[in-house]
Amino acid sequence: MDNLDIKLIELLQKNSRMTISTLSKELSLSRPSITERILRLQEKNIIEEFTARISLKNIGKNIILFVQLSSLKVSPKTFEQMVKKDGDILECHRVTGPINYFIKAAVNNMDDMSLLIDRLLPYGDINTSVVLKSPVSYRHVIPKNTNIK
Known part of the structure; x- marks a missing residue:
């Protein structure tokens, strides 16, 4: 490159x-x-896809939240199959340490947030944080290393 x-x-x-x-x-x-x-x-899979960024707020997804799931009660495969099907979940990352998964979700309102939490509760212990402000909500990634082959 x-x-x-x-x-x-x-x-x-x-x-x-x-x-x-x-x-x-x-x-x-x-x-x-x-x-x-x-x-x-x-x-080379440097460009994975061409896509459009959608404004969550403008499609009614007014609440962005991060969920930490720990003490997983099912197999990772079972949990990952479930989250892949849930339309409120934007991202899900399996991580090291005491937390098993970090989940980013977007919902319309508090009732929908409660329903999402209820859907996740059977899978482990849940800790939820609501986003108040996003000073960096998205960043373009520009490679610095020109020696990528």
């Missing part, structure tokens, strides 16, 4: 709908060269 790949990644993270022509102009490269670079970055 070189500096042009890094700049390409930066541009695509800002707007994944940028056309090949626009990217070509921004980077002063030919359209075929841009296309080739994007394909190579996809083949």
Whole structure:
């Protein structure tokens, strides 16, 4: 990966709908060269997908919460199958230490938060924190190491 790949990644993270022509102009490269670079970055799984970021607030998901689950009462496989199906759960991470999982969820209101907690309770001990403010809610990741192969 070189500096042009890094700049390409930066541009695509800002707007994944940028056309090949626009990217070509921004980077002063030919359209075929841009296309080739994007394909190579996809083949190496550096670019995993092209997607849209949705405003949780604007779709009614007004409460973001983090749930710590410890003392897991079922197998990790059973728990992970359940969380993959739950539409309120945005992220779930199995971690080391006394906590088994960190879960990020978004719900419409306090009643929905209570229902989510009720769904999680059979799986272990729950500690829930409601997000008051997110000074960094999302960050673009720009590779610093140009020696990635």
